[in-house]
Amino acid sequence: MPTAPQTTDGLFQALQENDRRPYGRTRTVTAEELVDAAEQFEDPVALIHALLELQEAYTYGSEPRKSPVVFARLLNLFDEQPDVFDERLRHMLFWRFKWVGHALRQLPEVPLTGLRQWLTEMRDRYEKAGLGLQPYYGQAYQLAAHLGEDTALAYELWASRTRTRLSDCEACEICERALYHLEAGDDERALSIWEPVLAGKESCQEEPARSVSYALVPLLRTGRTDRARELHLAGYRSCRRNPSMSREVGRHLEFCALTGNEARGLELLAENRVLFEEVDSPLDLLGFLTGVEVLLQRVETLGHGELPAAGYAGRPWTVSGLRAEVRGRADDLAARFDARNRTTAHTDRRRVRLERAPLVDALELTLRARALDDVAPAAGSPAAVPAPGTVAAVPDALPELIIHARTLDEQGHPDAQACWARLRRLVAARDYTHPDDPAVGPLVRLRADLLAEEASRAGDKDEFTVAAELHEEAAALYDDAGEPGHAAVSRACALLATAENAAEGGAEGGDGAESADGTEAADGTEAADGGGAKAAALTAAHASMVRLHEETSGLTPFQEARLLRLRATALGLRLQTSRSEEHAAPVLAEVDVLLAFATRHDIDVQVSGALLLRTSTLALSGDLPAAVTEIDALLDRLKTQGPAWHLPRTLGLRGRLQLALRDAQAAQADLAEGLRLAADWPADAVDTARLHGDLAEAVMHLGRPDEALRHLTRSAELELRRGSRTDAYCTYSNAAQLSLDLGRIEDCIALLDSLLAEPDVVEGKLDDRVVAQLRLTRARALHAGEDLKAATTEFVALAAESAHWDDDPGSHAMIAAETAVLLGESGEFGPAREAADQALAAHARAPRYEQLSNCLRELARLQAQQQGREGLDDARAFLTDAGRIADEARTAAYEAQGRSLDTALAYEHGRVAAYAGEYEDALTALDKALTLLGRPGGDDDHAGEWAECIRLAGAVEGLYLERPAPALIRLDAAISHLTALGHKEEAEALISLAARLRDEE
Incomplete structure (x- = not known):
């Protein structure tokens, strides 16, 4: 609080402003300062209001030790000056007796006699004030339930009484009644009682979030998995990062562990890491820690105890280490409560939760479904590990491994990735000893191989500057190793990467030599920008490659074929960039040279590559039927002669061609078959992510948006795994928008919350416009979900940020x-x-x-x-x-x-x-x-707009101006006109209004 209020009016204004803040440390500290300020005035009413605000901040900020102290001051003021309390203040005072009872139950240091004495105080005060005792019996029941005593009598004394003005709200009482039957083992009855709250018909400060967290397990036990999923998404969002709802967060973590969503649980745990430090209520903390332990125990049981986990601040944690720490703290808390309560209830309840087996093998909770293997850090560099797929066995002996990797690399075989990954780890080890074997060659040659492979992977992720630098380094090492042919190939790759960087992402596929189809936009569906500078860079790169090819002697057939492929790829990228007809013939000429050479030397991978480049060129030239004919012949060849790993990409290209020809059914068939075959290979080697993305487009054309959504999210997650993070987030952004369009609001929000919590986003490493788009879609989803406050907060923040987008004022106009x-x-x-x-x-x-x-x-x-x-x-x-x-x-x-x-x-x-x-x-x-x-015609699309305008005019004239006669003339004429044109639905509202006017005449 910058300046303390100088008047009581200023104090009340400050109290109102603080009341709009979310519960937490800022609101609590401000409330404390406002109490100090109120004490300076000779106005007990001002002090009462300040104390009430402070107690509320303590209660909902999870600080139960302080709440009773503040209430004691209020009670003293009431005893000393009862006339100062008007009816509203008196009501609030007696209402908060229940808050104190709740706070005392949360503190194991408060003796049981103290709890019972407080109940007696509450009863005496209520009786003296002539108030009904149902709220008192409600507190007595909650104490019995907390202690683990036989609650039957306490429940009847409370539940059978008539509610009063001071009774807990309907939603809270529904929750308590449901919990009574849940504790008795009657899931069905509990869920039936809960339904008004779960359906949103009854709500309050903590409901339905509290009820939802308890209802998740009985919903699973009774087979209502879809309902449980739906409530988890909405309920978790209402309690996350909220210290006063840490127990609820714990139950959502437990729910993840019981439904095969352990990776999701770890994600939510990270999002709620602050609760380890900010929860000051021992009982709330016990509930939170027990939920955390259920999750960590499940992860450890599945063999992932070494995964990193978000825990107490000050040190990194593994799942196993954090579980041991949490178990010790939670056991101690449970023992303290049981010692105070003279029962074993809390220890018993913990044991039941920890011994509960998973209730569902795999329930897809979010659009971003991930398993623990997906979040496990890879050994060594993450980029060095192939994406999922079938990978052949890697030789154990080092010389054989090196030779095998080079052989596979020459073939363009995807399994080369696994060999290079293992070699990279071996060479990086301190105790690495290079084989003294002429067939293997010197260490400098192997280091060059590894750099060249790393450069290709960088190119695959469109990191062209990095790729060019690494290829140049590799070329220098090849020179040192006496390998001029390999050096020439690396320099040609560097030339292409440099040109692609100048072309600002002209086509994916890195150096193009490892790509099955060269110019990936070969179907002609991607827009060209006609940039002269881009075409010039690729023209220069091609010329330099030709000179390099001519000046390098002693090339092996494999090396010469790669140089020819790179030359053709450069021209293909130029055609894609310019879309100039004159650039097509040079590509086809280079392709013919490559095809003839590869056929003569029986290099299947380059024969296939050449044919794909020809297909791409025909498509870019606008001759889609010829491209389909060409690719059909290639598919026949691949099925008989191979290489088999080119089939998924080729089918993918054929699918894109069919989409361009507006045959979505044929496209879907090709892409689905490509995806089926892709399962046999590492995902990035056959571009499974692209297949999923294109299949999403195809099934959208076929009217299957939910299926498209699954393919989009799968595509995005594969892109994320292979390191194409910007592409991944953009694809996920499209998936979020589609889910919002489909009305799957909570799915949309949960997906975006997950993405916005990613380290790339939190640490500011992702492009700010991509992040802004994610946040904008989330804000729109919050608005669609009627969370107006949260949506407005996000929109205001985005408007402030976008005001500085000098290069994009249109987006700022839209956001503002x-x-x-x-x-x-x-x-x-x-x-x-x-x-x-x-x-x-x-x-x-x-x-x-x-x-x-x-x-x-x-x-x-x-x-x-x-x-x-x-x-x-x-x-x-x-x-x-x-x-x-x-x-x-x-x-x-x-x-x-x-x-x-x-x-x-x-x-x-x-x-x-x-x-x-x-x-x-x-x-x-x-x-x-x-x-x-104007009056609508038979097929006019503005009939509805016209009818609404007539309806409002008729209502104004007939109802508000009380001139029903002319209004009816207007309405009847419009009804006749619309009916005659067949617009019966548009006429319904007019007919209803006309009938009302006639009734009132």
């Missing part, structure tokens, strides 16, 4: 406009006006006519609807701005994708005036809108 609308929905029209002004300023630099018009009209509607006549002037100011936008759009000959900006504006003038009670103005504006719209 959406932010303004959300602020308007919250009734914060001052900040909404500021956000709208930001959007207008950005719009002046990069017009967004329709988005800005929609925003301004919606703000006008919201302000008029919420404030009536009082907000009319400000609402009309928004409409004036919208009118200016419409004028600009008309001047620019802009055509709106949705409603006409002019007709929409006229309609909104009518609606705003109606909300403000200016009915004559409203009717005039609506008549103008109708004139602009």
Whole structure:
């Protein structure tokens, strides 16, 4: 708190501001400072309000030791000055007796006699005040349940009594009744009692999040797995990182362990790491730690005890190490409670949870389904380990391993990856001794091989600068090893990588020599930018390769074929970049040279590569039927002569060609078969990620969006594993948007929460615009899920950040406009006006006519609807701005994708005036809108808009202006017109309004 309030008015304003803050340390410290400030005034009411705010901060900030102390001060004030407490303050005081009882139960150092004495104090106070005792019996029951005593009598004394004004809210009492039956082993009855809360019909500060966390296990036990999944997603989001709901977080971690989602559980544990330090309630901490232990125990049982785990601050933890630490602390807490309570209830409850076996083998909780193997750190460099797939056995003997790796590399065989990965680890070891074997060659040759392979992997991830540098280093080492042919190939690869870097990501596939199809955009579906500089860089690279090829003597057939392939690939990339017809023939000429050479020397991998390059060139030239014919012949050849690992990529290219030919069914068949065959090879070697991505597009065309969503997420996760992180996050962003479009809101939010918690994002290593897109989609999902407060907070932050995007004012205009609308929905029209002004300023630099018009009209509607006549002037100011936008759009000959900006504006003038009670103005504006719209025809798409305008005009004229006769004439004419045209659905609302007007005549 920057400055202490100097007046009681200032104090009350500060209390209101603090009440809007989330529970946590900031709110608690401010509340403490406000109590200090209140004590300076001679106003007991101000002090009472400050103390009430402080007790609330302690209660929901998980600081139970302090809550009773504050309440004691309030009780003393009430005893000394009861007249100061008005009815509302008196109600709050007696309500919070229950808060104190709850706080004392959470502290094992408070003796059992103290708990019972407090209950007696509560009963005496309630009786003296003439209050009903149902809340007291509720506290007595909760104490009995906490102690583990026979609760039957305590439950009946509470549950059979009539509720009072001081009873816990309906949602909380439902939870307690359900828990009673759950403890008795009756899952079905508990779930039946819980249903109003689980369905969102009853709620409060802690509900339904508290009930959801308890209901997850009985839902699983009764086979309601889909419902459990749905509630986990929504319920976890409501309690994560919240110290006062740490027990609930623990039960969500346990749920992950019981459903085969251990990797998800570790992710959630990391997200809630702060709870290890911030939970000051021993009972809450016991519940949290027990849930953590259930998860860690399961992970360790599955053989992953050495995985890193997020635990107590100050040191790194493994799963096994953290489990031992958590077990010791939780056992101690349970023993302390049992010693205080003189029962074994808490130890017994812990044992039941820890001994519970998984209830579902594998329940897909999120769109980003990962197993523990997916999150395990690879030995050595993660990039050195092949992606999942079938990998052949790797020789044990070092000389054989080196020779085998080189042989596989010459063949372009995917299993070479596993050999190079093992060699990299061996060579990096301190005790490595290189074989003295002429067949193996010197160590410098092996180091060059490893650098060249690392460079190729960097190129596969579009890290062209790194790839070029590594290829040059490899070439220098090959020179030192007396291998001029290999040096020439590495220098050619460096030339291509440098050109691709200049082309800013022209085509994936690194040096192109290891790629099955060379120019990956060969289907012609990827847009070209026609950049002259890019084409020039590739032209120069090709010329340099030709000179390098001519100047290098002693090339083996394998090396010469690779140089020819690189030359053809450079020209293919140039064609892809320029889309110039004159660049097609040179590619085909180089392909013919490569094909003839590879056929003469029986180099199958390069024969296949040449044929794929020819297919790509035909596709880029626009001759898709010829490309399909060419690739059909190649597929026949691959099936008989191989190499087999080229089949998945080739089928993938054929699928993309079929998509370009608008045959989604054929594309789906090819891509699905490619994906089936890809399972036999390492994922990155056959580009399984691309196959999943293209299959997602195909099934979307076939009207199967849920299937597309699965392929998108699989594609993204594979990209993430192979290190293509930006591509992965972009694909995941598309998946999140699709899930939002499908109405799978909680899935969307859970996916984005997972991505935004990734180290790349948290540490600022990912492109800020990609992160902004993820956050924007999440904010929209929160809005769609009716979490207006969270959505507005995120939009406001994004609007502030995007204001500095000088290179992209259009995006800022869009974000600021959406932010303004959300602020308007919250009734914060001052900040909404500021956000709208930001959007207008950005719009002046990069017009967004329709988005800005929609925003301004919606703000006008919201302000008029919420404030009536009082907000009319400000609402009309928004409409004036919208009118200016419409004028600009008309001047620019802009055509709106949705409603006409002019007709929409006229309609909104009518609606705003109606909300403000200016009915004559409203009717005039609506008549103008109708004139602009014109009467709809048989196939007009604006019949619904016209009917709505008629309906509002009829309501204003007939109901508010009390002129039913002309209103009915208007309505009847419109009904007849719409009915005659077959627009029966649009006429229904008009028929209903006409009937109402006739009834009221």
